[in-house]
Amino acid sequence: MTTRSHGRADAAGPGAATTDAGKASPRAWGRRLATALLSLVLAVAGAVWTAGAAGAESNGGVRVMPLGDSITEGTQVPGGYRIGLWQRMAAGRYTVDFVGSQYNGPGSLGDHDHEGHPGWRIDQIDANITGWLRTHTPRTVLLHIGTNDVLQNYNVSTAPQRLSTLIDHITAAAPGAEVFVATIIPLANSGQEAAARTFNAAIPGIVQNKVNGGKRVHLVDMHSALTTADLIDGVHPTAGGYDKMAARWYGALQSVPGSIGDSGGPTPTGSALRGVGSGRCLDVTGVSQANGAQAQIWDCNGQSNQQWTPTAAGELRVYGGKCLDVYSNGTADGTAVIIWDCSGQNNQQWRLNSDGTITAVRANKCLDVSGYGTANGTKIQIWTCHGGTNQRWTLS
Structure with missing residues (x-):
């Protein structure tokens, strides 16, 4: 099996950082x-x-x-x-x-x-x-x-x-x-x-x-x-x-009809994964469909970026063709969890356990909310399984 390396966009973009209203750092x-x-x-x-x-x-x-x-x-x-x-x-x-x-x-x-x-x-x-x-x-x-x-x-x-x-x-x-x-x-x-x-x-x-x-x-x-x-x-x-x-x-x-269009769109399919410790849902950052988009927790809202479909192959699919993925086939505690085109590799395979934990098959570690966080935007990673509330999920 060929190990792939995920590309990652520069999070801050190419613009210069600034320190006040008009001076570059x-x-x-x-x-x-x-x-x-x-x-x-x-x-x-x-x-x-x-x-x-x-x-x-x-x-x-x-x-x-x-x-x-x-x-x-x-x-x-x-x-x-x-x-x-x-x-x-x-x-x-x-x-x-x-x-x-x-x-x-x-x-x-x-x-x-x-x-x-x-x-x-x-x-x-x-x-x-x-x-x-x-x-x-x-x-x-x-x-x-x-x-x-x-x-x-x-x-x-x-x-x-x-x-x-x-x-x-x-x-x-x-x-x-x-x-x-x-x-x-x-x-x-x-x-x-x-x-x-x-x-x-x-x-x-x-x-x-x-x-x-x-x-x-x-x-x-x-x-x-x-x-x-x-x-x-x-x-x-x-x-x-x-x-x-x-x-x-x-x-x-x-308050101004049409200024941002109409709320709506196709009804999402799949199920929400709600974190027991946070009460928030497993979410793809920014409703992004790009390879490498970070998984996080966010207020449950029924959006398509919170709709996960378990498959017989052990995948957790979102948007139809993207899979929940352990970054770059990593196995270490703290490795990021992202989405990527579904490929069948074992870093995209997950086991849903009876205690509510979800295990990454390749790493044999659990889907984990970083630092027991509960705030919107807290990142998802893998970590040694310990059964804490930040590693337990309900599928609904």
């Missing part, structure tokens, strides 16, 4: 110093920064463009609010295609495309928006911009007018799109927070003016969704803060 760029310096010069000049660009992912769903600065990109937590938003839309059975020229985020994010540019102000986004919209043709735009105008103290008093002009350019280039305009999140510095609040106070009137003109523009109060306790560095959210943003975006999208 030296560690992230250390191996390509010359490229980093050039990128910094281009960013300051307002040119399109392509270091985070990659081939677009598409699933044929409703095209949604996350648009803004490092908070859209997900500085400090790559993927940012897009992770939780994607998970919520997947759980709601919405088929959505994130679009944009940039690309980053972890494997738990099913689509990494976005239009978030660290350090960019309203005017810099405005200088490029028409081209992006013509290229990516979004049905829906999620706009969170203005933080860097405040941080850079860049003509803050006229920032609302620049935002209004940007919205006009969006609606002109994409007249059929639903445009969701967010107030910017809080800032820890008291003087900057005062400026942010002044800027935010103008946004409802701007949005209402567009609505009165027949434009499909919607206000999202993002500022009230977070507090400064949700910031990791005084500017960017923690993982929990980004998830609060995701929840606020999702609620806004659900």
Whole structure:
């Protein structure tokens, strides 16, 4: 038997990590110093920064463009609010295609495309928006911009007018799109927070003016969704803060019919495997069907990525043709459990035991929730069988 080696995508994508709203982390760029310096010069000049660009992912769903600065990109937590938003839309059975020229985020994010540019102000986004919209043709735009105008103290008093002009350019280039305009999140510095609040106070009137003109523009109060306790560095959210943003975006999208399509899709077949210790279900991260997608636990929702079919060959199949798989034929404690094209190899064979444990045939170790975790997103691995609640499952 030939042992295969699974390929694994770079979880963070090729975009540079950043440490604040406009500065690149030296560690992230250390191996390509010359490229980093050039990128910094281009960013300051307002040119399109392509270091985070990659081939677009598409699933044929409703095209949604996350648009803004490092908070859209997900500085400090790559993927940012897009992770939780994607998970919520997947759980709601919405088929959505994130679009944009940039690309980053972890494997738990099913689509990494976005239009978030660290350090960019309203005017810099405005200088490029028409081209992006013509290229990516979004049905829906999620706009969170203005933080860097405040941080850079860049003509803050006229920032609302620049935002209004940007919205006009969006609606002109994409007249059929639903445009969701967010107030910017809080800032820890008291003087900057005062400026942010002044800027935010103008946004409802701007949005209402567009609505009165027949434009499909919607206000999202993002500022009230977070507090400064949700910031990791005084500017960017923690993982929990980004998830609060995701929840606020999702609620806004659900309130506008058609903005993310219709909830539905084919009824999944198979059965759920519910962890006894967590009460959550065995789940494929991000509803991904890609080889190498990580298995995790998540709130049980009946989605196709939680529907497992035991076969006479000992497989646990999902999506019809993918199998629960021990990464790279591993046998060591802590080896990751993923999905892969069904191949008949014994690292894809499982034994369902009467005590609720599930044994990996090749490794003779149990399907295990890492570290007795109970939180959404806790990874699945194999571990020496001990009968703990994190190794027991119910099939329903």
